[in-house]
Amino acid sequence: MKIKGAEILLRALSDEGVDTIFGYPGGVVLDIFDEIYKSKFKHILVRHEQGAAHAADGYARASGKVGVCLVTSGPGATNTVTGIATAYMDSIPIVVFTGQVATPLLGSDAFQEADITGITRPCTKHNFIVRKVEDLARTVKEALYIARSGRPGPVLVDIPKDVSQAMTEYHESGPPKAPAHDPIYVPDVTALNEALRMIKQAKKPVVMVGGGVILGKASQELREFIEKVQIPVTHTLMGIGAFPGTDPLSLGMPGMHGTYYANMALTQCDLLINIGARFDDRVTGKLDEFAKNAKIIHIDIDAASINKNVIVDLPIVSDCKSALQQLNKMLLQNHFTIPEKDRKAWTQQIDEWKEYAPLSYCAGEKIKPQCVIETIYKLTKGDAIIATEVGQNQMWAAQFYKFNHPNTFLSSGGLGTMGYGFPAAIGAQIAFPDKTVVDIAGDGSIQMNIQELATAVVYNIPVKICILNNGFLGMVRQWQEIFYERRYSHTNISQIPDFVKLAEAYGAVGLRATKPEEMEAILEKGLNTPGPVIMDIHVEPEEGVYPMVRPGSPISDMDLGR
Amino acid sequence: MEVKRHTIKLVVNNKPDVLARIAGVFSARGFNIESISANVTMDPNVTKIRIVTMGDTSTVTKIQNQLKKLVDVLSVSHVRESKQGQREMILMQVKLTDKNRNDVMKAIDELQCKIVTRKSDYCILEATGSEEELEILVQRFDSLGIEDLSRSGVVAL
Amino acid sequence: MAEEEHIISMLVNNKPGVLSRVSGVFGRLGYNIKSLCVAETTNPEISRITLTSIANSHFTEKVAKQLNKLVDVIDVTELKPATSVEREMTLIGIRIDKEKRAEIMRAIDMFGCNVRYMSDNYCILECVGETEKTETIINYLKPLGIEEIARTGIIALPQKN
Structure with a gap:
């Protein structure tokens, strides 16, 4: 039986296990929305297409499944670009379906036409334009496969209106074909043996884990590995939750706002094992000084990430799970024991660093933002999904909330997208309706996608927004304070609007705390109130994020802020 | 590290935007393209592309790794061909005047070019050779008056 | 159209x-x-x-x-083809089976290809021509044992009058 392209799209998605779409309708996707109306699909109507892309991203990060969104052509499509680029930089599997003007009009500057495949070519893993309805089902299947396989990433599928209207037979497609594109999952055994030899010889080893461990669902394997080799672990921003933050071997985050002890350990180690991190400049600081006395092992599924910024001694192209499984097996077979006396001095050294400069802040007359994060950690027993915006709020959340589980920290690491956190939190809450989901925001970032409060209220998505309200674009202000002699050019945003009234205007609950003594009670009340809540916490306006490494400096050169 | 000329050979799906994707990798990552040639193969679904780039070996590895990630790229290889194997073709339009006619004819003879078209005031020549040979050829005819030229970029087996 | x-x-x-x-x-x-x-x-x-x-x-x-x-x-x-010179160059690698040797040699002669390399069982030919000619040569030689082909793209110059 012949059916419409629009119906084929939904059937193909359904066959791939997709049941949730974040989207926004428009002229050229009317046929698709008409099919959604008749189907059992869960469609979340956002208020801005950027929100749809971020929500699909948050859904993907929290659930480990592919996030899907659907928007119209032209401005609908271009509005998703920031969301796509965000997912691209952090390797998040999402598929964005965009409507397009009918094929005879392509290239004619038709109403609401945008060359979205051209626009997104550099920020998608791959993109498609479907010119024939016969290609639609297979393209959907390939798009999802490409998004989730190997190093994941966003894929865009552009569907002209006449394609979604055309009729054809639907056949479930066979396995996706991307012949040369099947990623290498299996590590080279010789290289792993070499890695074990290096681990045995090391006196001062450090493991650095990144988002690859979470994307590769290798957190359990990592824990087993560390249990056996007893090497201290630092995690990048994207690797938060891959290894328990409360474990004595955890060094926290390295880099620009990393811990003193993580940065010192990276600088002085003699062996660095990088598992699924990409040596971002925010992590390495000055490249010449980075782990300069260390042998470096780099496990990454993307061969292009290896030797890109840092030249390594032992590259291992593999996904993190296979590599760690294999390493664990080999450790067991070889009856690996920790060369304890060899490592003693290193363990002591790290303990000394931890004692010398733990993450800390001074209490004051105003509420300290770090204390807000610690209180949220305490009240949620470390068991919430935390989304963040970008800036100081993001760094404090990364520093002061101890994450023990993967897929519970959602943050735009690579692109640094303000306005990411709230829609991402909505996506995560859709994936896990019963979990506590908190968006840690700044008063700047939250205004970039505040319109999604309507989405949260309409669907009763109980995301808790905690605004660390300092009246500034705080991170930029901090740089102006340090590098521009406190000339606060256009970073004072004057604590406008009134977020309590704003929450109420949308039909959500708004709460406010301005004094340290009321902060915990307000947070407790907010977290326990059903439905979406904004907690507007007025914090010390000129608090800074420390430690801090100046851009271009070696990471051992830290300003501890004291 | 030593900056040298490298040839990268690609087999790709013959689709409208595949070249844009490949060129995009070069421009986004700041890799340079010296010359590029592409043509269909015996299989109409795939195209072979040869790219000549300047760089050190680590850059060339980076380029290959990035190209391999493109979904429409079926294979990437770094060609370590001997220089002798490399051939290139050129078409040249050379001005003919009473003054230079003899010199042009002499050069054609010496450099074994083929005359494709000959008019009273110009001729179009065709020649094949290694890159260096064509370089010499261009220099020689340039002094006599090249009006237009088109080169193919190198190919090799 | x-x-x-x-x-x-x-x-x-x-x-x-x-x-x-x-x-x-x-x-x-x-x-x-x-x-x-x-x-x-x-x-x-x-x-x-x-x-x-x-x-x-x-x-x-x-x-x-x-x-x-x-x-x-x-x-x-x-x-436009009528008012320009277009050429492409093709290198063709051919496996030479004994029984086909004579036929291959005849073809080389007929099409006016240059032999760039020749051994007992393999040769590399260089052919220059318009696309049509190139394709005729390739089709002719295909059943005789083409192993590899490298084609430049087409280059062209206008012919003024």
């Missing part, structure tokens, strides 16, 4: 990113590039791009207008 081969010859600034912009135009309009040559001209700051595409007659106008809008594109010309 009938589809035919079009040859576009362009002069562009020899800068990173130019090819990306040029090929983006073809991608956007949905035209396959069949063959492509990019090489420097006598002026190292300017490259010539020659490309061919099989498309309907709107192709040139549409593409040329878009290409002309690119800042780094200096000139765009369509070269």
Whole structure:
């Protein structure tokens, strides 16, 4: 039986296990929305297409499944670009379906036409334009496969209106074909043996884990590995939750706002094992000084990430799970024991660093933002999904909330997208309706996608927004304070609007705390109130994020802020 | 590290935007393209592309790794061909005047070019050779008056 | 509408990113590039791009207008077969079976190919010609044992009167 392209799209998605779409309708996707109306699909109507892309991203990060969104052509499509680029930089599997003007009009500057495949070519893993309805089902299947396989990433599928209207037979497609594109999952055994030899010889080893461990669902394997080799672990921003933050071997985050002890350990180690991190400049600081006395092992599924910024001694192209499984097996077979006396001095050294400069802040007359994060950690027993915006709020959340589980920290690491956190939190809450989901925001970032409060209220998505309200674009202000002699050019945003009234205007609950003594009670009340809540916490306006490494400096050169 | 000329050979799906994707990798990552040639193969679904780039070996590895990630790229290889194997073709339009006619004819003879078209005031020549040979050829005819030229970029087996 | 081969010859600034912009135009309009040559001209700051595409007659106008809008594109010309010289070069590697040797030698002679390399059981031929000739040669030699082919794209020059 012949059916419409629009119906084929939904059937193909359904066959791939997709049941949730974040989207926004428009002229050229009317046929698709008409099919959604008749189907059992869960469609979340956002208020801005950027929100749809971020929500699909948050859904993907929290659930480990592919996030899907659907928007119209032209401005609908271009509005998703920031969301796509965000997912691209952090390797998040999402598929964005965009409507397009009918094929005879392509290239004619038709109403609401945008060359979205051209626009997104550099920020998608791959993109498609479907010119024939016969290609639609297979393209959907390939798009999802490409998004989730190997190093994941966003894929865009552009569907002209006449394609979604055309009729054809639907056949479930066979396995996706991307012949040369099947990623290498299996590590080279010789290289792993070499890695074990290096681990045995090391006196001062450090493991650095990144988002690859979470994307590769290798957190359990990592824990087993560390249990056996007893090497201290630092995690990048994207690797938060891959290894328990409360474990004595955890060094926290390295880099620009990393811990003193993580940065010192990276600088002085003699062996660095990088598992699924990409040596971002925010992590390495000055490249010449980075782990300069260390042998470096780099496990990454993307061969292009290896030797890109840092030249390594032992590259291992593999996904993190296979590599760690294999390493664990080999450790067991070889009856690996920790060369304890060899490592003693290193363990002591790290303990000394931890004692010398733990993450800390001074209490004051105003509420300290770090204390807000610690209180949220305490009240949620470390068991919430935390989304963040970008800036100081993001760094404090990364520093002061101890994450023990993967897929519970959602943050735009690579692109640094303000306005990411709230829609991402909505996506995560859709994936896990019963979990506590908190968006840690700044008063700047939250205004970039505040319109999604309507989405949260309409669907009763109980995301808790905690605004660390300092009246500034705080991170930029901090740089102006340090590098521009406190000339606060256009970073004072004057604590406008009134977020309590704003929450109420949308039909959500708004709460406010301005004094340290009321902060915990307000947070407790907010977290326990059903439905979406904004907690507007007025914090010390000129608090800074420390430690801090100046851009271009070696990471051992830290300003501890004291 | 030593900056040298490298040839990268690609087999790709013959689709409208595949070249844009490949060129995009070069421009986004700041890799340079010296010359590029592409043509269909015996299989109409795939195209072979040869790219000549300047760089050190680590850059060339980076380029290959990035190209391999493109979904429409079926294979990437770094060609370590001997220089002798490399051939290139050129078409040249050379001005003919009473003054230079003899010199042009002499050069054609010496450099074994083929005359494709000959008019009273110009001729179009065709020649094949290694890159260096064509370089010499261009220099020689340039002094006599090249009006237009088109080169193919190198190919090799 | 009938589809035919079009040859576009362009002069562009020899800068990173130019090819990306040029090929983006073809991608956007949905035209396959069949063959492509990019090489420097006598002026190292300017490259010539020659490309061919099989498309309907709107192709040139549409593409040329878009290409002309690119800042780094200096000139765009369509070269018509009747008024231009077009050539491509092909290297053909052939496995020589004893019983086919004579036939291969005859073909080499007939088509006027240059022999670039020859051993007992393998030879490399160089053929220069228009696409049609190249394809005739390839089709003729295919059953005789072609192992590998490398083709330059098409290059062309206009013939003035």
